Amino acid sequence: MGKLSGKVALVTGGASGIGRAIVGALAAEGADIGIVDRNAADARTAAEETARLGVRALAAPADVGDEVEMAGAFGAVTAALGDVDILCNNAGIDTISFLDDMPIALWDEMMRVNLRSVFLGTRLVLPAMRRKKWGRIINTASQLGHKGAPQMVHYCAAKAGVIGFTRALAYEVARDGITVNAICPGPIDTPLAQAIPQAWRDAKRAELAIGRFGNVEEVAPTVVLLASDAGSYYVGATLNMNGGDYMI
């Protein structure tokens, strides 16, 4: 019996990087897993690998910023696995541009994928969590939502939005047995971070107290804590695994 046996987790962006590690860590504790990701092939591979851990796992491809696709994916996960007990709003994108050069479309896409998606996913899971008087919502924000960074006003604004969303909703649902928290990773070596230009990565590495990027295995255990009964007194918290980039 794992800490999360009998629970169903839905992880967005679970096909890659931090989300993939969250999927593995939750499954290792016995949770059944729905993987919602726009990369259908990688989501299916992740689901197959996860099922080998002895839990039920389903890939439900969708664009997390699209209301209809998200509702469809949520329906597929609940039909196959049951009510969602743990929601990890993790899918996200990262682009860079100075404000002066930023196309409106780049701003809008950032808000759609990194912030609107959190609203959409959360609305879908709350009714069952309220009914069951138990739920865990864990949002992947970023330390940059606290700290800011040049060329990333859109990303930082979206992640600050996720933090604000987390705190506001935590007030609304805590007495229903539902906790809402955020993780705020620093730079973690994933395909997302690897796509950022090398000069930006080198400058970031130089700033870090620990002198290196983190890895996904240094993020996922915190999500397991927040998802489990041991995490029941974290309410509206932001947990910062960031190599000392921003100490709060």
Ligand SMILES: NC(=O)c1ccc[n+]([C@@H]2O[C@H](COP(=O)([O-])OP(=O)(O)OC[C@H]3O[C@@H](n4cnc5c(N)ncnc54)[C@H](O)[C@@H]3O)[C@@H](O)[C@H]2O)c1
């Ligand atoms: N890597 C970092 O340094 C870092 C730091 C802080 C926060 N984060 C956040 O962590 C989360 C995961 O990032 P990662 O580094 O693992 O990136 P990643 O690129 O490895 O994984 C992101 C996943 O999200 C999926 N995705 C992207 N847009 C989607 C959409 N519209 N619909 C459905 N799925 C979509 C991708 O297909 C991918 O599988 C993001 O929210 C990111 O902002 C990352």
